[in-house]
Amino acid sequence: MKIGIILNGVTGRMGTNQHLVRSILAIRDQGGILLPDGSRIVPDPILTGRNANKLAELARTHGVERFTTDLDAALADPYNEIFFDASGTPHRIPFLERAIAAGKHVYCEKPTAVEYSEALRIAEIAEKAGVKNGTVQDKLWLPGIRKFQLLKEQGFFGKILSVRGEFGYWVFTGEHEGQPIQRPSWNYRAEDGGGMIIDMHCHWRYVIDNLFGNVTRVFCKAATHIPRRFDEAGKDYNCTADDSAYAIFETDTGVTCQFNSSWNVRVRRDDLLTMQVDGTEGSAIVGLRKCWTQHQSVTPRPVWNPDIDSPIDYYANWTEVPDQLNFDNAFKIQWEMFLKHVVIDTPFKWTLREGAKGVQLAELSIKSHDEGRWIDVPQ
Numbered sequence: 001m002k003i004g005i006i007l008n009g010v011t012g013r014m015g016t017n018q019h020l021v022r023s024i025l026a027i028r029d030q031g032g033i034l035l036p037d038g039s040r041i042v043p044d045p046i047l048t049g050r051n052a053n054k055l056a057e058l059a060r061t062h063g064v065e066r067f068t069t070d071l072d073a074a075l076a077d078p079y080n081e082i083f084f085d086a087s088g089t090p091h092r093i094p095f096l097e098r099a100i101a102a103g104k105h106v107y108c109e110k111p112t113a114v115e116y117s118e119a120l121r122i123a124e125i126a127e128k129a130g131v132k133n134g135t136v137q138d139k140l141w142l143p144g145i146r147k148f149q150l151l152k153e154q155g156f157f158g159k160i161l162s163v164r165g166e167f168g169y170w171v172f173t174g175e176h177e178g179q180p181i182q183r184p185s186w187n188y189r190a191e192d193g194g195g196m197i198i199d200m201h202c203h204w205r206y207v208i209d210n211l212f213g214n215v216t217r218v219f220c221k222a223a224t225h226i227p228r229r230f231d232e233a234g235k236d237y238n239c240t241a242d243d244s245a246y247a248i249f250e251t252d253t254g255v256t257c258q259f260n261s262s263w264n265v266r267v268r269r270d271d272l273l274t275m276q277v278d279g280t281e282g283s284a285i286v287g288l289r290k291c292w293t294q295h296q297s298v299t300p301r302p303v304w305n306p307d308i309d310s311p312i313d314y315y316a317n318w319t320e321v322p323d324q325l326n327f328d329n330a331f332k333i334q335w336e337m338f339l340k341h342v343v344i345d346t347p348f349k350w351t352l353r354e355g356a357k358g359v360q361l362a363e364l365s366i367k368s369h370d371e372g373r374w375i376d377v378p379q
């Protein structure tokens with residue numbers, strides 16, 4: 001069966017790459033999603049946005065037949081059962097409200113809003129309307145994280161004690177002609193929905209909740225280390241959003257999780273996101289695609305002596321977990337789950353209400369920074 005899907009804000013980075021090309025078109029090109037009764041769900045996208053030329057170009061490049069700037073008409077067409085939004089964060093809620101009012105099932109990028117009250121409100125509106133709903137929580141299906149989850153299920157770590165997450169890389173300011181910016185400039189303006197905390201603490205919430213324990217308290221220090229950057233047009237602007245956050249999260253399992261997130265760090269580690277997980281029986285370095293382990297039995301025995309070069313190579317005695325599956329794109333895996341949830345009502349845990357928890361943690365992290373103290377996360 002074909003299912004009409006409105007893809008809104010799809011000319012952006014995430015909309016085009018992850019959602020249109022790597023998810024929806026990849027699912028279409030593989031012949032759809034096979035259901036237990038032998039039938040298939042085949043997504044039929046309609047691209048919506050503000051700029052007709054951009055939409056036409058995107059549609060032509062990827063062989064998509066349907067596109068329009070008239071969102072109301074797309075919403076009025078009962079063939080389009082699902083509305084998906086990857087537009088800018090400040091626009092998300094009004095779009096979702098319109099789609100829910102039109103009776104569509106809704107799925108969207110994170111963060112669902114910049115304020116927790118709004119994120120919760122839209123979850124409640126969707127629940128009341130009885131439409132299926134979801135929020136992108138893509139990191140859960142990254143190969144590195146799936147490898148970690150398997151190790152955890154198999155008891156590799158013993159008791160998990162702590163997690164050190166290092167996230168980030170150097171984002172060029174645009175100041176030097178030969179080093180163009182590699183992220184949209186809105187990310188550095190609070191008034192446009194930007195900021196490290198609202199961006200990444202949404203991710204850390206579901207990563208920690210699902211992998212380590214429910215977040216119960218947060219302590220966070222935010223910073224805007226670089227106050228001026230240059231935008232897509234080469235014009236300088238004031239950075240009004242935080243570009244770095246140093247946070248500690250406590251969980252109901254007793255696992256302490258510490259995450260440094262920064263757009264102002266040069267990388268000398270295994271990946272752009274790494275989480276070091278230490279347990280009584282073993283440790284792991286979890287990257288985006290790879291995962292390395294060190295068991296208690298092969299743990300070296302360092303002795304503190306700064307007068308000599310280390311006799312131990314600290315990168316030795318780590319074993320890379322092999323790929324035992326063909327890992328599909330993380331966004332595509334979640335899309336397939338959402339489509340099955342809509343069509344055959346399979347369970348789907350990653351709702352707008354779950355997405356709201358990410359916005360809640362971001363909001364409480366900012367409160368912690370502002371007030372300089374630990375903040376409880378209401379359960």
Ligand SMILES: NC(=O)c1ccc[n+]([C@@H]2O[C@H](COP(=O)([O-])OP(=O)(O)OC[C@H]3O[C@@H](n4cnc5c(N)ncnc54)[C@H](O)[C@@H]3O)[C@@H](O)[C@H]2O)c1
Pocket residue numbers: 008009010011012013014015048049050086087088089091109110111136138184186199
């Ligand atoms: N899941 C993830 O890992 C992840 C990563 C990056 C971004 N995101 C989220 O995805 C969203 C988009 O981010 P991006 O990096 O693709 O940004 P982007 O600036 O590349 O794309 C935003 C798109 O929205 C469109 N848009 C803006 N206002 C609109 C409006 N009023 N109506 C219709 N379209 C509108 C823009 O034209 C653009 O096509 C953000 O909410 C961001 O937080 C998620």
